[in-house]
Amino acid sequence: MNNQIYILYHGSFGELVTGHLAMSGLADLIVGLYDLKVASVSLDDPEGDMPEDIPISECDLLLVLGILPKAGDLVPIIAKRTGAKAVIWPIEDPNLIPEGQYSIEEELKKEGIHVEFPEPLCTLDTSENEIVNSFAEHFGMPKFELRVNARNMIIEEVKVIRDTPCGTASKIGPKIVGMSYKDMKSLEDKVMQMHDNECVAYMGPDRPIMQQAGRLLADAIKEGLP
Numbered sequence: 001m002n003n004q005i006y007i008l009y010h011g012s013f014g015e016l017v018t019g020h021l022a023m024s025g026l027a028d029l030i031v032g033l034y035d036l037k038v039a040s041v042s043l044d045d046p047e048g049d050m051p052e053d054i055p056i057s058e059c060d061l062l063l064v065l066g067i068l069p070k071a072g073d074l075v076p077i078i079a080k081r082t083g084a085k086a087v088i089w090p091i092e093d094p095n096l097i098p099e100g101q102y103s104i105e106e107e108l109k110k111e112g113i114h115v116e117f118p119e120p121l122c123t124l125d126t127s128e129n130e131i132v133n134s135f136a137e138h139f140g141m142p143k144f145e146l147r148v149n150a151r152n153m154i155i156e157e158v159k160v161i162r163d164t165p166c167g168t169a170s171k172i173g174p175k176i177v178g179m180s181y182k183d184m185k186s187l188e189d190k191v192m193q194m195h196d197n198e199c200v201a202y203m204g205p206d207r208p209i210m211q212q213a214g215r216l217l218a219d220a221i222k223e224g225l226p
């Protein structure tokens with residue numbers, strides 16, 4: 001991946017993803033980073049609520065992570081100013097779904113800016129957009145390659161082919177080395193538990209996003225078995 005990335009974030013999820021991307025070889029590609037603390041934006045004059053200290057750097061991809069719902073109207077303005085060609089705006093918490101999501105999406109499209117709202121970010125797989133697809137080749141829906149001892153049904157080595165953007169896949173992968181896959185249900189339960197200890201996505205009866213992410217991880221490990 002060689003696309004320049006600008007990250008708008010707020011809260012623990014944004015900090016987690018930003019830190020992991022930077023530590024995973026993308027530090028040189030992150031050209032802008034800003035904690036967007038704005039809680040509300042005027043519908044009549046959103047530009048008037050633009051923070052004066054926000055740095056503007058030219059980018060290809062704008063990542064929007066955990067900003068408050070009423071701050072969403074600033075995103076099309078920032079995307080246009082940075083020259084972003086694509087926006088990835090994950091929904092990790094239903095309480096942070098942008099107000100006016102449809103109108104924001106239409107405004108971005110009108111400017112020729114592609115936007116996707118993966119729920120959660122680790123569901124990102126492939127895209128019709130070249131820039132999003134380039135990011136998703138490395139970060140998104142987890143993918144593993146496992147080497148095993150078929151006789152003893154023990155996992156001997158785990159290679160992360162595609163990491164989750166928060167780093168959960170690369171944290172859990174080494175922990176399952178030495179585990180048995182003879183009882184797949186037991187292995188999956190252990191993976192789900194480890195995942196829940198790492199994941200910061202929303203978990204509630206109305207929208208169990210954390211559970212969905214854990215299921216993706218367990219399925220990816222299962223699919224990685226030879």
